[in-house]
Amino acid sequence: MTQLLQALVLGLLIGGVYALMASGLALIFGVMRIINIAQGALLILVAMFTWWMWRETGIDPILASVVTTPLMFGFGWILYRTVISRIRDQSASMSVLLTFGFALVVEGVLNVVAGNRFRSATPFYFAESFTVGPISLPKTQVYGFVAAVLVLAALYLVLTRTWTGRAIRATSQNPSGAALVGVGAAGTAALAFALGTATTGVGGSILSVLYPFFPASHYDWISRLLGIVVLGGMGSLPGAMVGALILGLAETLTATYGGLRWSTLVFYLVIMLVLLFRPQGLFGAKLREDAA
Amino acid sequence: MTASSSARSLAPSGTRSNTPRRHRRILNLTAVAAVGVMVLAACGTKPSDKAAAAAPTKPLVVGISLPLTGDFSQPGGEAKRGYEVWKSMVNAKGGVLGRQVELKITDDASNQDTVVSDYTKLITQDKVDLVLGTFSSLLNYPASAVAEKNAMVFVEPAGGAPKMFDRGFKFLFFAQPATAPHQADVFVDWIKSLPESERPKTAAYPSQDDPFAAPVIQSMQKQLEALGVKTVFSSLYPADTTNFQTIASAMASKKPDLIAQGAVFEDGVGLVRSLKQLNYSPKILFQTSAPGNASQYSDAVGMANTEGVFYTVSWNEKAKTPLNPEFVAAYAKAYAGAIPAEDAADAFAAAQILQAATTAVGSVDQTKIRDWLHANAPQTILGPLSWEATGAPKGQFLLAQWQSGKVDVVGPADAATTTTVVNPKPGWK
Numbered sequence: 207m208t209q210l211l212q213a214l215v216l217g218l219l220i221g222g223v224y225a226l227m228a229s230g231l232a233l234i235f236g237v238m239r240i241i242n243i244a245q246g247a248l249l250i251l252v253a254m255f256t257w258w259m260w261r262e263t264g265i266d267p268i269l270a271s272v273v274t275t276p277l278m279f280g281f282g283w284i285l286y287r288t289v290i291s292r293i294r295d296q297s298a299s300m301s302v303l304l305t306f307g308f309a310l311v312v313e314g315v316l317n318v319v320a321g322n323r324f325r326s327a328t329p330f331y332f333a334e335s336f337t338v339g340p341i342s343l344p345k346t347q348v349y350g351f352v353a354a355v356l357v358l359a360a361l362y363l364v365l366t367r368t369w370t371g372r373a374i375r376a377t378s379q380n381p382s383g384a385a386l387v388g389v390g391a392a393g394t395a396a397l398a399f400a401l402g403t404a405t406t407g408v409g410g411s412i413l414s415v416l417y418p419f420f421p422a423s424h425y426d427w428i429s430r431l432l433g434i435v436v437l438g439g440m441g442s443l444p445g446a447m448v449g450a451l452i453l454g455l456a457e458t459l460t461a462t463y464g465g466l467r468w469s470t471l472v473f474y475l476v477i478m479l480v481l482l483f484r485p486q487g488l489f490g491a492k493l494r495e496d497a498a
Numbered sequence: 499m500t501a502s503s504s505a506r507s508l509a510p511s512g513t514r515s516n517t518p519r520r521h522r523r524i525l526n527l528t529a530v531a532a533v534g535v536m537v538l539a540a541c542g543t544k545p546s547d548k549a550a551a552a553a554p555t556k557p558l559v560v561g562i563s564l565p566l567t568g569d570f571s572q573p574g575g576e577a578k579r580g581y582e583v584w585k586s587m588v589n590a591k592g593g594v595l596g597r598q599v600e601l602k603i604t605d606d607a608s609n610q611d612t613v614v615s616d617y618t619k620l621i622t623q624d625k626v627d628l629v630l631g632t633f634s635s636l637l638n639y640p641a642s643a644v645a646e647k648n649a650m651v652f653v654e655p656a657g658g659a660p661k662m663f664d665r666g667f668k669f670l671f672f673a674q675p676a677t678a679p680h681q682a683d684v685f686v687d688w689i690k691s692l693p694e695s696e697r698p699k700t701a702a703y704p705s706q707d708d709p710f711a712a713p714v715i716q717s718m719q720k721q722l723e724a725l726g727v728k729t730v731f732s733s734l735y736p737a738d739t740t741n742f743q744t745i746a747s748a749m750a751s752k753k754p755d756l757i758a759q760g761a762v763f764e765d766g767v768g769l770v771r772s773l774k775q776l777n778y779s780p781k782i783l784f785q786t787s788a789p790g791n792a793s794q795y796s797d798a799v800g801m802a803n804t805e806g807v808f809y810t811v812s813w814n815e816k817a818k819t820p821l822n823p824e825f826v827a828a829y830a831k832a833y834a835g836a837i838p839a840e841d842a843a844d845a846f847a848a849a850q851i852l853q854a855a856t857t858a859v860g861s862v863d864q865t866k867i868r869d870w871l872h873a874n875a876p877q878t879i880l881g882p883l884s885w886e887a888t889g890a891p892k893g894q895f896l897l898a899q900w901q902s903g904k905v906d907v908v909g910p911a912d913a914a915t916t917t918t919v920v921n922p923k924p925g926w927k
Binding site for chain 2: 209212213216220317322323324325326328332333334335342344345347417418420422426430457458461462465466467469470471
């Protein structure tokens with residue numbers, strides 16, 4: 207029982223962080239049909255920057271997201287305006303090429319500037335735990351989870367309670383309809399991209415504490431995030447969250463009961479099974495274009 | 499698992515390579531160093547070009563393909579430095595066979611197909627005099643086949659997966675003291691040296707499913723079981739495992755005296771952190787290669803938590819082997835005071851082996867070089883190396899241990915840099 211509880215709680219904590227990391231990817235795809243392969247590289251970029259700030263100033267890496275999030279918002283906005291917007295009317299596959307290229311650029315720059323070595327922010331609590339009865343909860347994982355939940359809640363509020371958010375959602379649901387009622391497509395897209403990129407500000411900061419990383423770590427992360435988004439339904443934020451929780455739980459439950467060797471495989475089996483019956487993913491909406 | 503199938507299965511996961519010896523300590527100023535390399539290369543080639551033009555003899559060209567970009571770029575870059583330092587040191591003493599050495603290094607981008615076409619081109623079109631190996635079993639596996647087909651001696655600095663050596667190759671030589679299944683022998687010997695009452699009673703063996711890490715741990719488990727150490731946990735986990743809390747709590751509940759982990763890097767760090775979060779500290783902790791990553795390891799787990807951690811390694815910068823201090827000094831001079839990574843040392847040793855054989859036979863006759871290597875034990879900075887007919891080395895790794903924030907060699911006795919062994923490991927700090 208303790209074992210099960212421990213696995214469930216850990217899975218939830220891990221999944222929460224995954225959810226935050228995947229949310230930006232889902233948002234960007236939802237609004238613009240852009241598959242942002244660079245999301246993983248941006249996470250690593252932020253993790254590296256956070257690590258550097260932590261080392262230089264001693265600022266708590268997770269709190270550092272107060273700095274990195276607005277920075278990444280601005281970075282995302284500029285990136286969209288200067289680079290991504292040029293392929294706005296092209297197919298999604300073009301966005302894969304472009305953002306993959308950008309990911310390689312980020313990796314290369316990090317290699318040269320920061321060096322090809324592992325980093326990991328280790329604030330004083332990095333190897334401590336909270337103990338609740340028989341269950342032990344690593345502090346880093348708990349703090350990361352709390353930060354992820356806060357950001358996801360804020361994202362939810364922005365998307366549902368502000369005009370900008372409503373414009374983003376409207377564009378995501380029906381671009382031409384949104385345009386008809388006066389939502390500027392280009393501006394909305396830039397904002398959505400910036401918002402999606404801003405989530406890496408917190409995601410990367412958490413990553414820097416939880417997992418050792420080096421410039422090429424982004425391949426691992428983007429494959430995990432794409433898995434989550436595909437399972438949840440491309441472009442669906444609730445889908446990304448459910449997908450992330452399933453991944454977290456699949457990891458811990460399989461490791462506890464099914465054998466370590468299967469722990470990362472099971473998640474992909476779940477994806478395949480889900481796609482067999484729901485090709486659009488758990489929460490994905492079938493588009494009229496898809497049927498045609 | 500075959501090396502090639504594991505190679506394929508590892509390829510998509512990308513960054514997690516099958517090479518424990520990657521991601522060694524690196525300069526903080528890689529950019530500066532990179533420029534340094536270029537400047538050095540420029541300075542290095544120009545005088546020798548002039549010398550070559552003036553001298554009656556052609557330079558001796560050594561063809562090498564290395565993963566300078568892609569997954570293995572880090573160790574690949576270190577191997578390149580090892581080769582370059584060797585070249586400068588050799589050329590300063592008149593070269594090999596009276597000819598200045600020239601390295602023809604191409605980038606295989608950590609790709610198996612590219613490495614094959616690289617070596618094919620080097621051997622058949624560029625007609626290089628000699629070849630040296632590339633980095634990792636993943637790349638050396640196909641590359642050595644090209645060399646074998648063309649009857650070129652292939653001394654490779656990093657590629658100790660067992661499958662490398664069961665193909666009946668005649669021209670293959672591995673320039674490290676032992677293949678993966680024998681890399682922990684020196685640790686087992688140390689356990690054997692303990693009085694029976696002090697030996698661990700129980701042991702846990704988690705390992706990444708990696709062609710380097712897993713055979714080390716599996717072979718250790720077999721040997722320790724024969725000594726009467728009870729196995730309470732043994733499991734492989736996939737290379738893309740990132741969360742180790744579950745593994746750690748499963749192990750901690752069994753309370754093993756010894757935890758021996760086949761750890762590449764992140765997994766080694768992850769497990770130590772998780773064990774500490776659970777506040778379970780085994781009496782003895784062994785990890786295959788993660789602790790060999792110097793400050794990258796101590797930064798990630800916390801310096802205080804490195805105390806007493808064991809690992810095995812092919813080379814140590816403090817070793818008193820012939821030419822080792824000179825190599826360390828030349829490397830530091832070339833690369834802004836850096837300490838060579840093990841990958842650089844292994845590459846240097848590979849070049850030394852080829853140099854010794856070429857000098858001894860007095861020509862670049864590949865068959866003669868091969869036969870000489872099988873009959874002799876050339877001296878290297880890793881110590882003398884000799885080989886089975888398969889190209890697998892017959893030597894022993896060094897047993898290293900973190901002590902007071904530094905790494906010391908504690909075994910075998912003749913190579914030890916200290917007689918102190920931290921045992922049992924102190925608790926986490």
